[in-house]
Amino acid sequence: MLYREAGQFKTSYAADQAVFPLREDRVGLVLTLLVAFIVVPVFANDFFLASIMIPFLIFACATIGLNILTGYAGQLSLGTGAFMGVGAYAAYKLTTFFPEANIILLVVVSGVFSAGIGIVFGLPSLRIKGLYLAVTTLAAQFFLEWCFIRIPWLYNYNASGAIEVPQREAFGVIACGPAADPLTRYFIVLCVTLAITFLMKNVIRGHIGRSWMMIRDMDIAAELIGIRPLYAKLSAFAVSSYICGVAGAMMVFFWLGAAEPSAFSISLSFQILFMAILGGLGSLMGSYFGAAFLWILPVLLRFTLPGLGIDIGAETVQHLTFMITGALIIFFLIAEPHGLARLWQIGKEKLRVWPFPYG
């Protein structure tokens, strides 16, 4: 009743091929953007911005990156954490060399280094597939992590082995470093993540995205009808690593403020992979759902369980958070193995015919 296409006629090709052909979806999008750009900044406190929204957006961005590779191009990767690390270390070195440069620009450029590394480690994908490819990306993960620890040049010979974000400006505002306002950092992360999402949505609809999906669905058939696996697979690796690299750079510069190599360990790769699987492989929307579910939920549980007036120890809260989140993951994956995005889609389909499902 509220959500249906009846009466919305498309009179041009442009209208027919719009990203959101339904008026209700467009309204929903505008409302969501309003919430993100106005409601959240006005009402949220620093904790909500710095510990919930900023990491959520960064994880969503990284999940989109992995989703390009695993969800759209079908190449299973366990090296996401390391690719994020490459972006972070590249941004750190860039800002060391060019302290005056706009930090947002450097963060965006740092993804290029990550893309380069991604292409190199994507080469084996031309020969090996599936779980075997996962093992070679795992090698990338360990090798790059080793580099972060053992090449002191990467962290400017810092005695602690960590990279610490200096204060940097963008457009005359302090954008990162300890003095940066969480609101500024939130806006930067929000804009970068949204820009990437928008760009990817259109790339996926175009011939590049279609070639990725053809490779994913059946690579031999795709090759027979003229898709070159070399370009398709390596471009997927490049784009995916680029996005992950930007996400990693944002993670260090706009969220953590400093990072040890262990921040980019295999557990980060798994975290992102679970976000992609739980959210829904092959869905940009799902990347946001997955990131929200696996990041926001545990944080909220951790900080609200004690607030409910139940007197339990801090470590019990931790255990409870693990248990509740774990149980919910199992529940959702049983309810819908294709992830939260699929649930969302089913919901929308049901809404279209509501309240007369048999009409």
Added chain:
Amino acid sequence: MMLKKLALGAAFVAMTGMAAEAFAQESLYIPLLTYRTGPFAGSGIPIANGMSDYLTMLNERDGGIGGVKLTIEECETGYDTQKGVECYEGTKGNGALVYNPYSTGITLQLIPKASVDKVPILSMAYGLSAAAEGDTFPWVFNPPATYWDGLSAIIKDIGEREGGLDNLQGKKIGYIFLDAGYGREPIPLLEQLAENYGFEVTQYPVPGKEMQNQSSQWLNVRRDNPDYMIMWGWGAMNPTAVKEATKIRYPMDKFYGVWWSGGDDDARAGGAQANGYRTLNFHGTGADYPALADIKEHVVDAGKSQVEGDKFGENLYNRGVYNSVLIAEAIRTAQEMTGKDVINAEDMRAGLENLDITEERIKEMGLEGFMRPVKVSCEDHSGHHEVYVQEWDGQTWVPASDWFSPMTDVVSPLLEAAAEEYVKSNAPWPERQVECASGS
């Protein structure tokens, strides 16, 4: 569908709103960043118990400090830097007086934030050694001694056993460390000392993930056969290292640990062969102090503590107590200086800077013999206080040396240089904005 969403949304809003409300009363709010879970819990639990028990005891026995109750809230970090920062962000809005990160990684993250948020950090004998330079790091305190003091003290003790530091020439000293900010912190000094005294250093990094599997490192130790071993370990790394050392029959009396490697459980893991294992310390062990008896009476026996009966008074538990003594005394100092009962974080900073725990005060607290006087000054946020070496006798730790000073003359200039280096690599580092708080 819509209804469900609405209900979810409402619950979400209610939940986020609630978290902020809890602490607005007249109390002194002290968040404790602890870890009772994860691979570092073995070391984290006794510390957490000691810290919270001493503060709880002050609440129960004296009604707080200066008549104001303490609100103690633990936040679980799991020794994870991200979670630690999250705990910091989540609790600082409640009027936190001071942070005890209990992880060098978390400390490094919080140091730049401290001067912006104006909340002091008390990284008691851990964290960034250079933070002892009060002029560069006005918001960070690391009494009673820094890692570099600790390392120099170990070298000094080794030198004494060899009959003078000059006899270290040509010796080989192995350094096994947790490959994280914590373990890497003393390396610059170790290399400097090796150059000064002509000994050779072999390094054995233990990655955080491999803490419980050190056989390859100890295989190398057996091959290199260093004359002495020094360990910078924490959590599950300590008991594993002690066990591995006994396995390769390394002479335990030549195996030194920093103060954080001196948990009772750490040494116990080596069984009877671990006798003679030496670690540094800066406070007493055991429960034979009036203040600890008070903790037993008011907290442990009243069921307000999580400590297991036989772990009460162990080394790391007492370390937690020592940490809380510093917090409590700094609060008291701040109250005296400002004349206010309910102090804020900036007063707390002044209190920490004028911390002066004298012999009389130690007696008054019921901790005679437990600790040495501690004095912090505006320029020197550590004090480089005396330490002693203790030895494991199979049951408990026994002092194996008198209290002695670390090589302050060697360490101080290096600390200054390190602080300068830090400022340079973190430019623009803010100039000292807060004045030296003068004691009353």
